Amino acid sequence: MNFSFLRRCRLLTCANTPFLTYTIKCALTCQPSDQSKMAAAMDHETSGIRKRKQPAGSSGGEVTEPDSRPKDHSDTDGPNASKDRGQSVDLEPNSYWLTRIVFLRSLAFIYLTAFLVALHQNKQLMGRDGLLPTRLYLDRIKNYVGGEVNVQALSFAPTILWFVDVEGAVDYWLDALAYAGVALSGFVLVLGSANMVVMVMLWLLYHSLVSVGQRWYSFGWESQLLETGFLAIFMCPLLSLRQYPRRTPTPWVTLWGYRWLIFRIMIGAGLIKIRGDQCWRDLTCMNYHYETQPVPNPISYYLHQTPEAMHKFETLSNHFVELVVPIFILIPWRPTMLLAGGIQIFFQVVLIISGNLSFLNWLTILPSLCCFDDRSLAWLFPGWLSGAKATVRQIQREDRDGTGPQATIGVYVRRVLHISLALLIAYLSIPVVSNLLSTRQAMNTSFDPLRLVNTYGAFGSITKERTEVIFEGTYATNPKDPSAVWLEYEFICKPGNVTRRPCLISPYHYRLDWLMWFAAFQSYESNPWLVHLAGKFLYNDEGMTSLIAHNPFQNGNPPRFVRALHYRYQYTKIGSKQSQEGAWWTRKFLKSYLPPVSLESLESYIRSQSWDLPKYAKRKLREQRRAKKGRSG
Incomplete structure (x- = not known):
């Protein structure tokens, strides 16, 4: 014993x-x-x-x-409470301390993704030698408003770049804005909290990029991120970086502002479909969507080949989620909000799985988080994070007992600020609601220059066939020679080589690939940047090579001629001979898209657009002229 x-x-x-x-x-x-x-x-x-x-x-x-x-094991000591006590904490409903932590971290993740996209792509797309240079865009606005930077110029393009040297250092400033955004968003992601100063800076930085992004930033998720980021400013305390700023609980105006946002996003998307393409009404749109969406992923290939009955169910489910469920988000009853918010998040996860839609669906999850209170999100804070739940429980107990901190003048100032924000949202929502009720509904439209309250929508019409623009280059001196060997340029994600597996990149986003999808059902005359792209291929521009998967001329001399062809693409059938041979796509030639062009033939067009030619491109032109004179002599 x-x-x-x-x-x-x-x-x-x-x-x-x-x-x-x-x-x-x-x-x-x-x-x-x-x-x-x-x-x-x-x-x-x-x-x-x-x-x-x-x-x-x-x-x-x-x-x-x-x-x-x-013993009262619910009487925790704050963040340092023991693990066994933290696990037994049962939080009360209708408080949103943990909700704010989850939301800010999620928003920081989206900001981080967006700024990383900007850092890796913006110089090539809109830098000094970009496809659509920022300096030319700002010059056009400046000339239009009278030749000076005034309020009107700022309303056209509210950007910090008005006040820096965009003529000689635009690439530096594009990188500086992106690096600053990456640093700040990473800080919020790690810390799980922020203040108004940090969130204002993030919003201004991204607004500055979107405002000069031209076609590269013309998508609905850019305005959606700006609106989401603007509301987040008022979710945070003025200066404190604590996760639980005792005098600054999550404001009700931002919670309802985000619920109003997800309502508009989903209702707008549902109405634009019902009023748009007939296939949404006869339940056949999903027969085409997985194959014809801008940037499919590998799962899209398999979803496309599910039975037609499944596609009809998907379309009906889409209408239910977008037209019926949002109504329950605005009902101030906890069970309905939890159910509606959960359905919306599940729906967005399904969309994330089914295609590469940038960070759109990731971003759309964020306002739905505001349907969930601390009790419903406590499971996201496991035992080793039990101090978070213990702290919230203590705050709830102090509020219930009336022993919390006394209100200060700052609390009353914030209340006035929140009331003002609510009135601003209500006022700016008037044209948005009018647009939703209109039979001529516009989607992804902003009615104010700062994009504070916007209208949204997606896939109002569905393309029934997938077509692709394929760029090719050749060393041949005569592009019409049947024996000329043409080599294809391969983009990172857009379909090209039929045996290459579709990419999986969401929430990241390749802007050039996305614009190529639009270009395929337009003409090159409607997209001058396509001609500029062909010109850059003609002198092996390093910036453009960094935005594509394969340049067949990268390690040698640039091609003499570049052209673009138009193809129709279709998925192979599972089990077919082509799929067994490793092909994901079949393609059929339709027509010439851009006739063969040389650097010499494009020189006058490039100069007419005020696009710069680098020194090595000018040297290439001189060599071509000398060679041409030699042949004629």
């Missing part, structure tokens, strides 16, 4: 006689391993014994007496 084990019972003699009886029995009959477990339990029990001073004149210094006060 383990007598040292029995000696541990001495302190419990007065405090808990039944417990002592049980431990003696265990010491006599249990296995040594069980005695060890019991000893650990007794150590925990003796931690409740407290010491008190003996009366004056007593022989000893201190004696112990049992702590007869009742």
Whole structure:
């Protein structure tokens, strides 16, 4: 028998006689391993014994007496509460401290993705030598408004770049804005909190890029990120970076602002479909969507080949989620909001799985998070993060008991600010609601220059056939020679080589690939940047090569001629001969898209657009002219 084990019972003699009886029995009959477990339990029990001073004149210094006060394991000590207590915390509904942490981290992740896209692609797309240079865009606006940077110019393009040197250092500033955005969004992502200053800076940085992005930033998710980021400014305290700023709980105006946002996003998307393509009404749109969406992923290939009955179910489900479920988000009853928010998030996850739609669906999850309170999100904070739940529980108890911090002048100032924000949202929503009710509904439209409250929508019409523009180059001196060998340029994600597996990149986004999808059902005359792209291929521009997967002329001389052909693409059938040979697509030649062009033939057009030719391109032109004179001589 383990007598040292029995000696541990001495302190419990007065405090808990039944417990002592049980431990003696265990010491006599249990296995040594069980005695060890019991000893650990007794150590925990003796931690409740407290010491008190003996009366004056007593022989000893201190004696112990049992702590007869009742234990309240919900009485946590804040973030340092023990794990076992934190796991038992049951949070009350209708508080949003944890919601704010989850939301800000999620928004920071989207911001980080967007700024990384800008960092890796913006110089090539809209830098000094970009396909659509920023300096030319700002010059056109400046000339239109009278030749100076005034309020009208800022309303056309609200960007920091008005106040820096875009003529000589636009690439530096595009990178600087992107790097600053990456740093700030990474900071918020790690910290899980932010203040108004940080969120204003993130919003201004991204707004500055979107405002000069031209066609590269013409998508609905850019305005959606700006609106989401603007509301997030008012979700945070002014200066504090604490996760639980006691005097600044998550404001109701932002919670309802985000619920209003997800309502507009989904209702707008649903109405534009019902009013748009007939296939949405006869439930056949999903027969085409997976194959013809801008940038399919590998899962799209398999989803396309599910039975037609499944496609009809998908279309019906889409209408239900976009037209019916949003109504329940605006009902101020917790069960309906939780259900509606959960359905919306699940729907967005399905869309993320089914295609590469940039960070659109990731971003659309964010406002739905505001349907969930701390109790419903507590599972996201496991045992090792139990201090978060314990802290929120203590805040809830203080609020219930009226022992929290007293209101200060700052609290009343914030209330006025929140009321003003609510009135602003209501005012700016008037044209948005009018647009939703109109039979001529416009999608992805902003009615104010700062894009604070916008209208949204997606896939109002569905293309029934997928066509692709394929660029090719040749060394041949005569592009019409039937024996000329043409080599294809391969883009990173858009379909090209029929045996290449579709990419999986969401939430990242290749803007050039996305614009190539639009170009395929337009003409090159409607897209001057396509001609500029062909010109850059003609002198092996390093920037453009970094935006594509394969330049067949990268390690040698640039091609003499470049052309673009128009193809129709279709998925192979699972189990077909082509799929067994490794082909994901079949393609059929339709027509010439851009006739063969040389650098010399494009020179005058490039100069007419005020696009710069780098020195090595000019040197290439001189060499071609000398060679041409030699042949004619």
